[in-house]
Amino acid sequence: MSYTKRKDNRGFDDFRKVEAKAGVIKNADGSAYFKIGNTIAYAAVYGPRELYPRFLQNPTKGILRCNYNMMPFSGMGERVRPGPSRRSKEISMVTQKALIPVLDLSEYPNAVVDVFIELTETDAGSRCAGICAASMALADAGLKMRDLVTAVSVGKVDDKVVVDLDYAEEAYEDGHVADIPIAYIPSTGEFSLLQMDGIISTDEFIEALTLAKKAMPRLYEIQKKALKEKYLLFHGNEEKGEKNE
Secondary structure: OOOOOOOOOOOOOOOOOEEEEEOOOOOOOEEEEEEEOOEEEEEEEEEEEEOOOHHHOOOOOOEEEEEEEEOOOOOOOOOOOOOOOHHHHHHHHHHHHHHHHHEOOOOOOOEEEEEEEEEEEOOOOHHHHHHHHHHHHHHHOOOOEOOOOEEEEEEEEOOEEEEOOOHHHHOOOOOOEEEEEEEEEOOOOEEEEEOOEEOOOHHHHHHHHHHHHHHHHHHHHHHHHHHHHHHHHHHHHHHHHHHHO
């Protein structure tokens, strides 16, 4: 049986509709919102601030901590049990590994930067949405970064290699499914996250990576545009305030 058409009529090399905003959480040092399809991620950054207990401190540079959490009502399937789980701890760890290559914390010895990622709605691709939101939030916090990190899932549904699987495709039962979450550093062409769940041939895997590289620049531009819009809005409001004084 052949997988001939996607449920939402997307092309096999296209991702779902994307929305992104920066500076969405008032009391955070940096924050962002990233929505792809029906998957919604909010990220908030706090720090750099002194790390306690002291034995966890690194005297040469700051530490990045990530906390990924799906809200109980967010899932497409069964209700998510509140609180930390093995899955949330694993995604928190891979998110930190995906972001740390672009982040320079050498100016903040003995400090910590905390990133909290909350998923209010999920329809597959949640870790990738979380990484996109977290990358934008770190930039919004004004931390020194050599680039943003952008992320999307690619994979295989039956006999087709596709970009950005949704929940229905991940749950497809009439053939093999492979889901490959990828995080990418556009300026260097490096992958900072590469995971896989499922069965896929070597040729299909290479095709999936090629499709991912083609999709990433479009997501990257959306992230950058959201940050620029926040910057322009902030400085526009500053100028208005100065004129009114």
